[in-house]
Amino acid sequence: MTLTPTRQAILPDRLTNSTLTSFLRSVPSVDEVAVAERVASLSTRSIKRESKAHALRMAISMMDLTTLEGMDTPGKVIQMSSKAVRPDPTDPSIPSVAAVCVYPAMVPYARQAVEGTGVKVASVATYFPSGQVDIGLKVEETRQVVEAGADEIDMVINRGAFLSGDYFRVFDEIVRVKEACGDAHLKVILETGELQTLDNVRRASVLAMAAGADFIKTSTGKVSPAATLPATLVMLEAIRDFWAATGVKVGMKPAGGIRTAKDAIRYLVVLNETLGEEWMSPDWFRIGASSLLNDVLMQIRWLETGRYQSADYFTKD
Amino acid sequence: MEPQTTENTEVASRKADVLAPRIEWEYVPSRESTDIVEIADRYDLFIGGEFRKPKSGKYFPTVDPATEETLAEVAEAGPDDVDAAVAAARAAFEDGWGRMPGSERAKYIFRIARMIQERSRELAVLETLDGGKPIKESRDVDLPQVAANFFYYAGWADKLEYAFPGFRPEPLGVAGQVIPWNFPLLMLAWKVAPALATGNTVVLKPAETTPLTALVFAEITAEAGLPPGVFNVVTGAGETGAAVVGHPDVDKVAFTGSTEVGKLIQSQVAGTRKRLTLELGGKAAHVIFDDAPIDQAIEGVVNGIFFNQGHVCCAGSRLFVQENIHDLFVDKLKARLATLRVGDPLDKNTDVGAINSRQQLEKIRQLVEAGVEEGAEIYQPQCELPDRGYWFVPTLFTGVSQSHRIAQEEIFGPVLSIMSFRTPAEAVEKANNTPYGLSAGVWTSKGSRILWMADRMKAGVVWANTYNKFDPASPFGGYKESGFGREGGRHGLLNYVKHAGGRP
Numbered sequence: 001m002t003l004t005p006t007r008q009a010i011l012p013d014r015l016t017n018s019t020l021t022s023f024l025r026s027v028p029s030v031d032e033v034a035v036a037e038r039v040a041s042l043s044t045r046s047i048k049r050e051s052k053a054h055a056l057r058m059a060i061s062m063m064d065l066t067t068l069e070g071m072d073t074p075g076k077v078i079q080m081s082s083k084a085v086r087p088d089p090t091d092p093s094i095p096s097v098a099a100v101c102v103y104p105a106m107v108p109y110a111r112q113a114v115e116g117t118g119v120k121v122a123s124v125a126t127y128f129p130s131g132q133v134d135i136g137l138k139v140e141e142t143r144q145v146v147e148a149g150a151d152e153i154d155m156v157i158n159r160g161a162f163l164s165g166d167y168f169r170v171f172d173e174i175v176r177v178k179e180a181c182g183d184a185h186l187k188v189i190l191e192t193g194e195l196q197t198l199d200n201v202r203r204a205s206v207l208a209m210a211a212g213a214d215f216i217k218t219s220t221g222k223v224s225p226a227a228t229l230p231a232t233l234v235m236l237e238a239i240r241d242f243w244a245a246t247g248v249k250v251g252m253k254p255a256g257g258i259r260t261a262k263d264a265i266r267y268l269v270v271l272n273e274t275l276g277e278e279w280m281s282p283d284w285f286r287i288g289a290s291s292l293l294n295d296v297l298m299q300i301r302w303l304e305t306g307r308y309q310s311a312d313y314f315t316k317d
Numbered sequence: 318m319e320p321q322t323t324e325n326t327e328v329a330s331r332k333a334d335v336l337a338p339r340i341e342w343e344y345v346p347s348r349e350s351t352d353i354v355e356i357a358d359r360y361d362l363f364i365g366g367e368f369r370k371p372k373s374g375k376y377f378p379t380v381d382p383a384t385e386e387t388l389a390e391v392a393e394a395g396p397d398d399v400d401a402a403v404a405a406a407r408a409a410f411e412d413g414w415g416r417m418p419g420s421e422r423a424k425y426i427f428r429i430a431r432m433i434q435e436r437s438r439e440l441a442v443l444e445t446l447d448g449g450k451p452i453k454e455s456r457d458v459d460l461p462q463v464a465a466n467f468f469y470y471a472g473w474a475d476k477l478e479y480a481f482p483g484f485r486p487e488p489l490g491v492a493g494q495v496i497p498w499n500f501p502l503l504m505l506a507w508k509v510a511p512a513l514a515t516g517n518t519v520v521l522k523p524a525e526t527t528p529l530t531a532l533v534f535a536e537i538t539a540e541a542g543l544p545p546g547v548f549n550v551v552t553g554a555g556e557t558g559a560a561v562v563g564h565p566d567v568d569k570v571a572f573t574g575s576t577e578v579g580k581l582i583q584s585q586v587a588g589t590r591k592r593l594t595l596e597l598g599g600k601a602a603h604v605i606f607d608d609a610p611i612d613q614a615i616e617g618v619v620n621g622i623f624f625n626q627g628h629v630c631c632a633g634s635r636l637f638v639q640e641n642i643h644d645l646f647v648d649k650l651k652a653r654l655a656t657l658r659v660g661d662p663l664d665k666n667t668d669v670g671a672i673n674s675r676q677q678l679e680k681i682r683q684l685v686e687a688g689v690e691e692g693a694e695i696y697q698p699q700c701e702l703p704d705r706g707y708w709f710v711p712t713l714f715t716g717v718s719q720s721h722r723i724a725q726e727e728i729f730g731p732v733l734s735i736m737s738f739r740t741p742a743e744a745v746e747k748a749n750n751t752p753y754g755l756s757a758g759v760w761t762s763k764g765s766r767i768l769w770m771a772d773r774m775k776a777g778v779v780w781a782n783t784y785n786k787f788d789p790a791s792p793f794g795g796y797k798e799s800g801f802g803r804e805g806g807r808h809g810l811l812n813y814v815k816h817a818g819g820r821p
Contacts (some may be wrong), residue, residue: 027606028610028611028612029609029610029762030610030612030613031610031613032784033782033783034610034613034616034782034783035613036618037616037783038613038616044345044453044457044665045665045666046665046666047343047347048345048347049345051342051343051344051345054342055342058342069611074322081710202718220486237612268342273656276656277341277342278342280342
């Protein structure tokens with residue numbers, strides 16, 4: 001198989017909703033029971049000692065430390081950003097997280113707080129979390145956020161359009177937001193909790209990748225369930241097939257509901273055994289989380305000292 | 318609309334990423350501790366509720382196939398020992414086990430089931446040490462199923478009158494049971510649980526390479542207070558098995574093992590009053606249609622052939638892939654094989670463990686060599702194997718024809734023969750083109766096709782969009798040379814009962 005480094009290699013020549021629909025029907029179907037079994041089996045992997053220590057540090061370096069609340073303020077964002085840069089003030093060997101993820105209005109504060117540290121600024125955009133506005137507004141918001149200093153844009157797909165069968169509209173919106181991103185990396189949130197079936201998840205993954213997503217992301221965190229291992233596995237398999245067909249690597253970001261170090265390691269195992277070490281890097285895998293970081297720090301401290309320490313010993317920013 | 322992303326921007330935006338270092342992540346060994354298991358230097362025969370030295374005076378070693386170290390010496394039962402065991406079983410049957418109310422028998426069986434659960438970690442480790450199967454399988458599959466079978470049949474013991482309307486069931490008497498080495502304790506459970514529930518007594522002959530868990534099970538029955546003689550174990554090899562099967566006072570013979578031995582047994586019991594069930598070899602077809610959920614089908618195929626190193630009578634050892642997706646499917650399968658972790662069976666992350674014995678390893682090697690000689694194309698992933706022990710790398714053969722030995726003979730190892738088909742009718746024809754008929758698998762998104770295939774495939778079990786699913790309530794058994802009789806479920810009771818006062 002020769003690899004052609006272009007996303008459109010897999011798409012029909014003439015793009016209409018009808019040709020896109022037939023194309024998506026050719027995407028392999030997904031058996032939900034078998035997927036659940038596979039992730040259950042991978043969840044029994046026993047990750048101990050050095051492997052665990054390694055995984056925990058890797059998880060931190062892949063984290064998009066997130067705050068997406070109506071009550072977010074510059075103060076909150078600046079404090080969280082400081083934690084992002086130096087997660088454990090008592091242990092300088094702990095890596096920074098990959099990025100801070102905030103609402104558009106908070107981007108300037110985050111930008112300033114992480115400037116020069118290597119930590120990226122990610123912003124949700126396209127009228128997150130519902131995305132229920134005209135595409136013109138979504139594009140405009142994206143432009144503004146990039147101008148304000150975001151390195152990465154986390155957009156939401158138009159789930160209403162997807163579920164009503166208007167795949168062309170979903171595709172077109174992603175293409176236009178990608179264009180508005182310029183050099184910023186685009187993460188496309190499928191909101192798998194609203195797509196509900198894994199067949200939908202797989203089709204939406206392919207659609208997003210073909211339309212230009214640099215990353216595909218499970219969830220906004222505002223819908224339950226947010227990230228799940230089955231949805232993540234299906235998305236990783238879609239990424240693998242897309243890579244084989246086009247030569248284009250796309251990143252993956254499970255987000256929402258990943259709260260414990262144990263959860264994070266399970267996601268890393270699924271990644272490791274589906275896409276392998278090519279993807280074991282913050283450039284290709286992110287974990288979107290707000291409360292995960294301290295649990296991971298606590299586990300690292302436990303591995304190093306043999307003791308669990310009180311939550312009071314870990315900073316809450 | 319014109320696509321917006323061009324090849325150039327794609328490459329440019331990736332440049333920085335390519336420089337980023339990849340992170341290598343190895344799983345360090347996570348070995349299940351063996352402290353929980355105490356293995357004696359020597360094991361005697363379990364006859365009449367106690368361990369007795371063999372009259373034969375002989376012992377044989379049982380080894381850990383992952384290290385080739387001897388774990389223990391086990392008594393070799395000669396004809397006199399088998400005689401004593403059958404006599405003990407007969408006495409226990411006559412003394413009351415056969416006439417005991419079902420509700421009373423059930424108490425013992427429930428107690429045994431609970432004790433198995435309590436000691437399941439110990440039994441899982443022992444099963445892995447003696448047989449070479451990965452600890453994750455003995456822990457997550459074998460032992461839970463073993464306990465489930467005892468619970469299930471304990472529940473039937475006081476309801477036998479309702480199991481078969483118009484049929485008044487009565488026990489047969491003494492059951493001689495000979496079981497294989499691939500699922501030592503699970504095959505024990507499949508045979509012993511229904512036999513006890515129906516009021517029979519048992520003389521069990523475990524396989525010579527994996528006798529240890531049956532001996533610990535014997536301890537459990539004694540601790541559970543099972544009346545002496547209701548359950549007996551005679552260890553040994555083929556001769557001991559033949560002595561059990563041929564004993565004149567045995568009423569029922571149940572055998573799981575090779576078709577070759579099954580045929581000998583059937584001729585041995587011909588013309589006697591003995592009832593017989595045989596669960597023999599298989600060469601199951603796994604059929605993949607082009608509308609299958611491909612990535613899950615890959616997992617199903619891997620599970621079908623590499624589960625328990627392929628030492629599974631229902632292993633999906635012949636893969637039929639619809640020709641229009643053959644190459645894609647094989648590529649994906651090869652990639653998946655590279656992620657299988659082969660090695661120390663006690664490592665909780667091991668997917669494929671040790672081959673059960675040197676003899677079995679030789680047989681696998683011979684058949685694989687035959688496959689290469691006959692012109693099939695072999696694929697084996699890069700794999701580091703331990704220095705000692707019996708190992709075989711997971712193996713695929715492509716370009717296989719029905720006429721190749723590897724498409725016809727049961728290999729009983731981690732070796733998959735891949736063939737293609739064009740139409741559903743051809744898939745059925747090829748799938749059925751074998752003397753065996755134990756199991757089969759179908760992967761398709763079309764429900765009607767599943768039913769169409771299941772109707773036509775001559776196999777005791779047809780799994781649809783899954784593989785290797787077992788439940789104590791579901792009967793299992795073969796067509797053709799895969800044997801006869803069904804184990805599991807209500808059907809499993811029938812092997813051990815007769816109609817009171819006459820023919821069933």
